[in-house]
Amino acid sequence: MKRLKGRLAWSMMGVLAAVLLAFGATRSSGPSTQEERIDAISKRLACPTCNGESIYVSRASAAESIRNEIARQVAAGQRVDDEIVAYIESRFPGSLLLPPGEGVDSLVWILPVVALVCGFGGLVVVFRKWKREGDVQANADDAGVVAAALRDYEDPTEGL
């Protein structure tokens, strides 16, 4: 059993996982129907009249007409997704749901990374500190106090 769970078995498992993941990740992906392209595009755009809902989510009539426009462009097949998004954005400024990584807006992307680095960096620092200081040690007196307290606690039952 020990050998079964040894390094060899674990390395085999690692290789197997890597191969399967590589195979799966590289095989054909992407939307298979026009409708799925329309969905993918409409998820990236905000509906102009409905409080931050995407075109994909919203059932409002403005969203419906933009969805029809996207459908027309997808059906025409002349533009790729990014171009369609850019076209809609040019007609309805501010409809991009993904904040661009420029200027102040880039903070929305940078701050999460900073938070993650700070979080795990902080963990590393405290573990270093703990390692340096070592664990608390009680001296023989402390142990005596605890033992006496426990004796007191159990005494009543012994006396009966």
Next chain:
Amino acid sequence: MPAAVWASGVAGPVGRGALLVGVVAAAFGAIAAITAARESARGEIPRTARLVPRFVGLSLLAALGAIVAMEWAMITRDFSLQYVQDHGSRSTPALYNFTAVWSALEGSILLWIFALALSAGLVAWRYRRRLDDQLITWAIAVICIVMVFFFILSFGPANPFAAGAPGVTDGPGPNPLLQNHILVLFHPPILYLGYVGFTVPFAFAIAALITGRVGEGWLLETRRWTLFAWGFLTVGIILGGWWSYEVLGWSGVWAWDPVENASLLPWLTGTAYIHSVLVQERRGMLRVWNLSLLLATFSLTILGTFLTRSGVLNSVHAFSESDIGSYLLVFFGIIVLVSLVLIGWRGDALRSPGAIDSPVSREGAFLANNVLFSVFAFIVLLGTVFPLVIEALQDRQISVAEPFFDRLSIPIGIAILALMCIAPVLPWRKASTELLRDRLFWPAWCGIGALVAGIVSGADGLAPLLAFALGGFSGGAALRQVVLATRRQGWRGLVGRANGGMIVHIGVILIAVALSASNAYTQSQELRLSVGTPATFAGHTFELVGFREEKDDRSTAVKALVSVDGGQAYAPAITKFLNMGMNVGTPSVKTTWRYDIYLTLEPPVKMDSGEARIKVFVKPLIMWLWIGGGLMAVGTILAAFPGRRRRRPTDPTSAPVPVGEGRVTT
């Protein structure tokens, strides 16, 4: 009709009166509790303590009275009230008329108050024999103060009993989206119980800071309260997702809408807390951190309410604009300030001795969990308020929405899943590589199995495949714990924190896998169906059988009957609500273990043409979302049961301290 005359108009004064009684009773409850606590602190017998449960009971009665008055007004169609004019109607069916009470801001605060008073009542009843303990009386005082705030909110700026214009005899009823699914009866109350439930551990945390008893006692008192609050919040969020799926017609459960984010924020910090609190119970460490998480959880429920209920953020959930925003913001500020001051004041007492030996230990895993959940909460908060900040600073509008949250939550989610693989098998203090190799062996093979299953069923893309593999791995690790525990202890291996927690883990994993699969592999197509001509999509045939029109005095529904795979006909509908002039689509879903077929009817519908535009979504594994949610609820209940080995009173709550001539900490 004398009865109707008597009935009409009575709810307003009664409700106002109840709210006023509530303000006074909660304020006196707080005063009595603080007086009692100070008497106990001086070593006297707290005479005022016996008054505390009476005032709390009176507040509960007042809260009950207020919400019953509102229900009464809604049920009797008392159109003398503005709220009933706005959200009631003569033609709303009884069930949705009942739920209309919490379909807008003012009424939902009544529901909040009732849930809060209920938890206050439960606390006062649970600890009725321990009112001489100042920790308890301070905690009740804090709850009462929170209650006073909400009673004032409802009595003043969010008054649900304001008189409406005279002569109104009918209204539009609640938003049509809130009157076509039974879940509107369950989702808001359960979610509110979750939000409000965190008031109890918050109150005990404040009480511990005030009394200086910042040891582990207050934690043990609030363990189950926290667990139940967390459980209700979890179930409330999942029911919200279910409602969205069944009602909104875009086939999704979560849209990263600000209101959804507001419920996710306290859930994230609450989840971090219920993990890291175990380190404190076991080792007496992380006191400041745990207090901060708890205080953050409660403050975030208030901040979330502010963001979504004051009109500063646009959201489909946001109710009409109102001036309660400033009240909530001030209250949030007070909570944060009081918390910070108290933690600073008790800083010395909070410093806990001890060290965590190794990052590869259960403590280490809990810390990593805390970093991930806190960063997740930070991301959600950042994304939610970022547009506000930009608008305030630069006066321009940007949206930070689903694509942003998707892009960041996927790596965080995968990291959390990865942690869930290893953490359950880790021992306290320190783990060796051999031990990990041994304990993780079969769970890891479960991961490989899940990966193979994903590949065989045609899955592609790195993120979802990783989610499957890690889902299998972490599921194996959770199952391993449950199997070992039940083998050792029989059915008792299912209860207690560690074991119930693993059931919750399995629920979380099911949800993670189901979400990854349904997000990545949804197939959709719009079909133009003519009666009698079947169409095929994604291996299924769809045939338009006909139309059905259903009319009642408030709406006209057109249903397209679509037979799926030659079987039963499903009926996606569009309902026109006459007095709102609003068209609401209602999807129809065929659910199986492997996939859902989700049908919506697209406008415009011309019944006489014999044609319909039907949008079809084939979404894998959706049912496992609900099963996972159910498991999370069951696991939470199991975790609340005491496990087999209850700690003897003489056992140390911290790990034994080695004896030697070492560093002295005191």
